[in-house]
Amino acid sequence: MSKAKISSVWFVPIVAALIGLWMAYQHYSSLGPLVTITMANADGLTAGKTTLKSRSVNIGKVESIILSDDYSHTIVQARIDKPYAGMLVEDSQLWVVKPRVGRGGVSGLTTILSGAYIEVRPGVSDKLRDQYTLLQEPPLGDPDTDGIRLSLYSEGNKSVEAGTPVNYKGFEVGQVEQVSYNTEAARIDYILFIKAPFDDLIATNSKFWIQSAIQLKMNTEGLSVQMDSMESLLSGGVTFGFAKGENPVGRVASGDSFKLHVSEKEATEGNFERFVPVLMFFEESIANLGPDSPVEFRGIRVGTVIEAPYRKPIESEVMSKNGIIPVLVHFEFERWFDGSDIPTNEEWYAEMQEMISRGFRATIQTGNVLTGARYIDLDFYDDAAPVSEPLIQVAHNAGFKMMPSIPSGLTRMAEQISSIMKKIEQLPLENTVTELNAVLSNANRAMATFDGAAAKLDKILINEESDADLAATLEQLQKTLATYDSSSALHQDLRQTVQSLEHVLWELKPLLEMVNQKPDAFIFGGQVKDPVLKKDTTE
Structure with a gap:
């Protein structure tokens, strides 16, 4: 029997198939890893067009954009070029670069024509990762910049935003990178980055406070206004220093925690150990x-x-x-x-x-x-x-x-006025006035009697009447004068009335003297003379 021979015609498709397999192998072996990115929405992203970049260099491309199974978020799958596969590790960060207007100004203008892209910031971990959650905002700070990161906390209301600059004597030395609310401690936590060499200015006894763009001070010389730069006026800032009379003590390390005070006065004057x-x-x-x-x-x-x-x-x-x-x-x-x-x-x-x-x-x-x-x-x-x-x-x-x-002074003055009014109320003014009216009435009757006696005396002296009439007139005059004798009831009533009036005036004398010497005493109260302090020489 003769052996079957393979026709030479088959060599062409076999070689073509081998070349195709080789090309396929070369293609798939050159592909980088596929990563899955979860994000709230795919605004500005297009499958097969949107690129992944790092430092303006293309390192991959978005292959597909789909909704999650529960339709609550978007899942993006992107292919990373093989030479850059090592960039995607556990602490890598991804975010969308697009036009933004923020505290630091306008960014991402180049994407108006080229379209949005995904920026990748490589991490330092040695563990690879293929699933990420997209950051809503670009991270602040450059990981390659030398410096330290510190934690601040505040128990008051939120008054500092992410991106707020950290200033020291007019120089921007860092910025606030993160702001979050700690529900367990019921406080606000901040992450600050201080650039080198300014990190050497931070010590263990440093104080941080919110910088006021406008400071108003009123003293005996008048009103003074101090204003920082326009940037500080618009964006505010955080600054640091030391309490009065203190010198730097010890160096700090990344992660150390400090309290964020609301003002310089609180930070530098409110912390005394003794x-x-x-x-x-x-x-x-x-x-x-x-x-x-x-x-x-x-x-x-x-x-x-x-x-x-x-x-x-x-x-x-x-x-x-x-x-x-x-x-x-x-x-x-x-x-x-x-x-x-x-x-x-x-x-x-x-x-x-x-x-x-x-x-x-x-x-x-x-x-x-x-x-x-x-x-x-x-x-x-x-x-x-x-x-x-x-x-x-x-x-x-x-x-x-x-x-x-x-x-206090006003309270004491009110008590003094109330005490004086109570004393005045307790005085027998009604009886005194009644007695005074009675005395005046008796005086009027006595004067009328005296006038009658004088008239009769005139007639006697002029007409030379009998001795009997003169004797009667003199007797009547003696009776009238007797009413003014020191032992008479009229004299006693008049004396008691004068004494009552004198007592009332004596009670009112301190108040009248205080008002006469210092008319504003009803508002500010009287001055208390300062006692002379003497040094205690006892051992």
């Missing part, structure tokens, strides 16, 4: 007196109100009956003592008790007429009432020392 807690009790309104309100002694700040009113439960019948309001304050030694002269708490308590025995009291005053802000003023008062022993026990039971208080 303080004495004292509980004060007030029998008047504490409206507009709250946390961070100053405590002053003759214009010098010596402490801060911590809690007004003090809300922890204090069981006291004395407080509930009189409506007394407790206020917790801190006496901050570092405000008026040098570091080497700061006394111990026991030494300060002993000194405070000695001052209290000399009339040292607290009172609430108005610090700003426009805003109504109030503060606690400390001073010596000669007419201070004795310290309430029950309130001392109440403070002791709460774990504090007690500082006694007196009513």
